[in-house]
Amino acid sequence: MERTPQRAMRISGGKFFVRRLISMTKCGDSGAAEYRGRSLLRQACGHIFALVVLGVVSPVLGQDHANRIEAYFRQGHLDSAAAESETFVATYPDSAQAQGYAGTMYAASGRVEEAENAFRRLTELSPKSPEGYRSLAVLLARAGRFPQAVGVLSRGLEQIPGSVPLLLQRGVLYGNAARVEQAEADLEQVISLVPDHLEAYQNLALILTAAEAYDRALAVLDRALAIMPNHPMVLVNQGGVLHSKGDLPAAFETYDRAMLVAPEDPQVHRALGFMAAEVGSLKVARTAWERTLSLNADDLEVRNALGQLYVSLGQHQEGIAQFEAIVAREPHAALPRHTLGFLYRGAGRTDEAKQQFLLCIQSKPGWTEPYKSLGVLLVEAGHLDSAMVVYDAVLRVDSTDATIHNNIGFLHSLRKDWARAKLAYQRAMDTSRDARELAEVQENLEVVRAIEQGKIRVRHIVLATASEARSVRASLENEGDFVELARTHSIDASGSTSGDIGFFRKGDLHPDFEAAAFRLEPGELSDVVKTPVGYHIIQRIY
Incomplete structure (x- = not known):
């Protein structure tokens, strides 16, 4: 059974945060008549x-x-x-x-x-x-x-x-x-x-x-x-x-x-x-x-x-x-419409989400968030060409938005167009003003460079016996959480970091481990693999 791992490479703008939005009501000209929070x-x-x-x-x-x-x-x-x-x-x-x-x-x-x-x-x-x-x-x-x-x-x-x-x-x-x-x-x-x-x-x-x-x-x-x-x-x-x-x-x-x-x-x-x-x-x-x-x-x-x-x-x-x-x-209230698009997306109502984002763009063409949300939606649906059209359009609105360049880099990565991906990520680094975002973009760029060098990245769970390994693999096939199972069952030190052992190329690790890992597609689980360390269950990340 294939399971999608947590990606280190991130596309931005894909989360809905529950928070108080900007008020859409009209206040009177003489002051607020009610209390609405600590800073009255x-x-x-x-x-x-x-x-x-x-x-x-x-x-x-x-x-x-x-x-x-x-x-x-x-x-x-x-x-x-x-x-x-x-x-x-x-x-x-x-x-x-x-x-x-x-x-x-x-x-x-x-x-x-x-x-x-x-x-x-x-x-x-x-x-x-x-x-x-x-x-x-x-x-x-x-x-x-x-x-x-x-x-x-x-x-x-x-x-x-x-x-x-x-x-x-x-x-x-x-x-x-x-x-x-x-x-x-x-x-x-x-x-x-x-x-x-x-x-x-x-x-x-x-x-x-x-x-x-x-x-x-x-x-x-x-x-x-x-x-x-x-x-x-x-x-x-x-x-x-x-x-x-x-x-x-x-x-x-x-x-x-x-x-x-x-x-x-x-x-x-x-x-x-x-x-x-x-x-x-x-x-x-x-x-x-x-x-x-x-x-x-x-x-x-x-x-x-x-x-x-x-x-x-x-x-x-x-x-x-x-x-x-x-x-x-x-x-014409773009902000709540944008939120509605996120909620539709979370509920799997993709067409309705797309419509809300398009209406946001129509009513407020200078606001970049709906473009980014629509781009994420199209990437998730596999419509990469359409997503690129949206990103090209939003760059004409704001060419200095690091999130947009990061997402373009992600899109090119999905196409395995590593040269364009690196260029987009570099532009994201040049325009980013947020330390956390900058760190994420740097990580994405390092992922691309590693893949270009023929490296792959996996995580694994190591067990002492074959029977234990088969039992844990069965749990993973039944929707078990890889990170939690690695933390609680792996005898390897990597268990404390979700089993992630980072990038490696052929010749770096045990041949049997490498052979199994390089046969996998991203997200796929290996059969139980025996090495002198123990019994491994491997999942490829990149």
Whole structure:
């Protein structure tokens, strides 16, 4: 019976790691309202909050433009939405609403400079409205221009003293920059102006928690509860702070209290799920997230997390179902579609996996991961020519990706085209910036060089008697694990290293051992071979 050994030569990109993916949900413009992990502040949409389209547009000036922009945006047609906003601006050049739409669409399309110009024009046309200042500040902060972002908000506050939206946004930006005292001053001013401003309490608590000032954060939330008794989201954040502090019993007790107050609030259940998952209570997390989705089927972040949790618990079909639901709701979301492709591949649904990877490439042609995943899939299926076409395509996207060159080297190795394999592996070494990857590529290159020199590589299990050897070989034929059997039964020192004796050429070892080894194909097991050392079972690796 043939069994495939563990290969030292590796093709990259072939594993699915269960991990939290990037959120696909859209955060509100005023901050994260729930706890989603230990670093509370960092969960707030990548440190800043989503841009928002300006409010009501005059039904006389530009309503048709506004309707078309919003329709295009909802359908994911950002280019069309941006083009319509440009028409809106051209038709009504002095319209603040037109500039607001244009800035928002430019920002969503990644056209930062044009978005900045539109938002600056908006602040000129409507200097007493906070929206232009806030949107411009968020844009600048996303671009890493923190001082300019704060400066915009400060100028807005000069025009609109005591503006709650601007104070809140500046406080959040200060918090993201770890300028806790300034953040606290702004958010406390918001609370003094609006004593029941929930988001101010929540953001201040998040900032203090990120600074590990847990008791102060809890005191802020206690003040909020004094004004808004048993408010479920305050309780959720309180549970999050207690979790960060390490007081898990109190955290769970607080979440239980929140669920008693608001049993139909999906935010309560989702927060409990994320905390439970982080501390390893996976069944609690599963129940909480399942309840979340029963209350809010469109929570894609929870679907994403629950799908990965199902996979980690061995419930692969349930995991696949969650990612299928995500891509049905968000067809252009490449990351969950890529994960779905991996899950299909793991389930042996090769054609469906291929389709998902192709759709990823179509929707996000500049992202190299789907190309690499498709290449691995095609290599596994034996479609080497098709895989090479994919690798040629991805090299046009990024010719400096060491993983791609490594995988091309692997493909050429399968074809026994050693010259091209060595060239690809050398390119991988030249472009690799990761020590572990570099070591793997070096090993692959050494394998090719050894094979070129006429060497083979085997592993073996050595037994003292022929009957023992026959018994172990029978175990291997019945799906026994070579590594474990070598470790527990081999009388040779190589047993501690899975029986691997490395590369050798003819003339290096006992003639009977060599004769049996060189007759094998990679992965094949020998019959029992007798030498002066003992009785061998040999498996060829290369």
